[in-house]
Amino acid sequence: EDQVTQSPEALRLQEGESSSLNCSYTVSGLRGLFWYRQDPGKGPEFLFTLYSAGEEKEKERLKATLTKKESFLHITAPKPEDSATYLCAVQDSNYQLIWGAGTKLIIKP
Amino acid sequence: DTAVSQTPKYLVTQMGNDKSIKCEQNLGHDTMYWYKQDSKKFLKIMFSYNNKELIINETVPNRFSPKSPDKAHLNLHINSLELGDSAVYFCASSQTGLQPQHFGDGTRLSIL
Numbered sequence: 393e394d395q396v397t398q399s400p401e402a403l404r405l406q407e408g409e410s411s412s413l414n415c416s417y418t419v420s421g422l423r424g425l426f427w428y429r430q431d432p433g434k435g436p437e438f439l440f441t442l443y444s445a446g447e448e449k450e451k452e453r454l455k456a457t458l459t460k461k462e463s464f465l466h467i468t469a470p471k472p473e474d475s476a477t478y479l480c481a482v483q484d485s486n487y488q489l490i491w492g493a494g495t496k497l498i499i500k501p
Numbered sequence: 502d503t504a505v506s507q508t509p510k511y512l513v514t515q516m517g518n519d520k521s522i523k524c525e526q527n528l529g530h531d532t533m534y535w536y537k538q539d540s541k542k543f544l545k546i547m548f549s550y551n552n553k554e555l556i557i558n559e560t561v562p563n564r565f566s567p568k569s570p571d572k573a574h575l576n577l578h579i580n581s582l583e584l585g586d587s588a589v590y591f592c593a594s595s596q597t598g599l600q601p602q603h604f605g606d607g608t609r610l611s612i613l
Contacts, residue, residue, distance in 0.1 A: 426601060435505070435591050435604030436544070477542065487598035491544040 394419040398480050398492035405499050408469050413478055413495045416462040421485025425463050427456050428479040430494065436479055470499045504528050507592050507605035514582060515613050522577045522608045524592030532598060533575035535567060536591040538607070544591070550575050551598070587612045 396417045405411055417425070424443050428436035440449040442458035449456045453474065455466040465478055477494040484490060505526045514520055526533065532551040536544045548567045549556045555567065564580045579586060589609050593602040 423599065433606065435593070435606050436602075438601040438603065441601055479544070481544075483599070488546060488549075489544075489602070494542050 394482070394484055394490050396480055396482055396490050396492040398478075398495050400495060401493070402496040403498070405467075405470055405497070407471055407499055407501050410466070410468045410470070412467070413465040413497070414462060415465070415480030415492055417480075417482045417490075418461075419482045419484050419490060423483040423485065423487065425458055426481045426483070426489070427454075427463070427465055428481065430477045430479055439478075467497070470497075472499045472501050475499045505592055505594055505603050505605040507590075507608050509608060510606065511609050511611075513611045513613065516582055516584060518582050519578070519580045520582060520610075521579070522590055522592075522610075524575050524577070524605060526573055526592075526594040526603070528594055528596075528603060530594035530596050530603070531572065532595050533569070534593040534595075534602060535575065535577050536593065536604075538589045538591060540588075547577075548575075549598075582610075582612050584612050586610060 399414045424441050426441050427439040429439055430436045440456040445460045447458050453468050457464045475498050477496045479494045480492040481489040508523045534549045535547040538544050546558050547561045550569050566578045568576045589607045591607045592605045595602045
């Protein structure tokens with residue numbers, strides 16, 4: 393069965409303390425892996441798409457990487473405004489998105 | 502300009518009632534979706550709709566029905582609401598099935 397698991401469930405960091413979020417997946421016929429950010433009371437906001445192992449994407453303090461079994465979202469020198477829930481989703485061979493439960497990131501000033 | 506908009510933002514109603522949630526997108530996208538986000542924050546696809554082709558998640562009760570008057574709108578109608586329907590419902594759209602999806606801000610449905 394297709395599955396997406398994100399870890400940790402929650403992560404508290406001090407401002408400037410770099411870390412990584414993990415998204416591991418089992419899916420038949422991966423078409424793409426998506427990272428989204430969700431703020432409280434809002435819908436998910438698209439961050440990155442990764443299509444093949446070895447691919448990397450960057451945006452400001454965020455960098456996403458992809459292997460055949462997992463993806464990492466690296467956060468470098470985070471700021472309080474980076475606090476949010478980060479969601480990972482994989483697209484299967486039928487173009488359906490399977491979502492992880494998210495990692496709630498809290499950056500303390 | 503809001504790209505994907507949903508109304509209402511909050512919906513409180515009693516068990517057994519029928520309600521609708523409206524969704525409009527001004528991105529010119531061809532595909533629209535409805536998701537349910539439960540208390541554990543999992544997003545579960547309910548429907549996707551593309552050029553009059555409706556793909557239904559088989560786990561969705563037939564009390565839920567999407568209605569699309571045109572390409573920019575996909576409304577969600579729910580009959581005989583049950584306590585378990587309480588959740589946040591998100592509408593989304595994408596240019597194609599391969600492109601990233603853009604989400605509305607959700608409708609929080611509470612069943613009394």
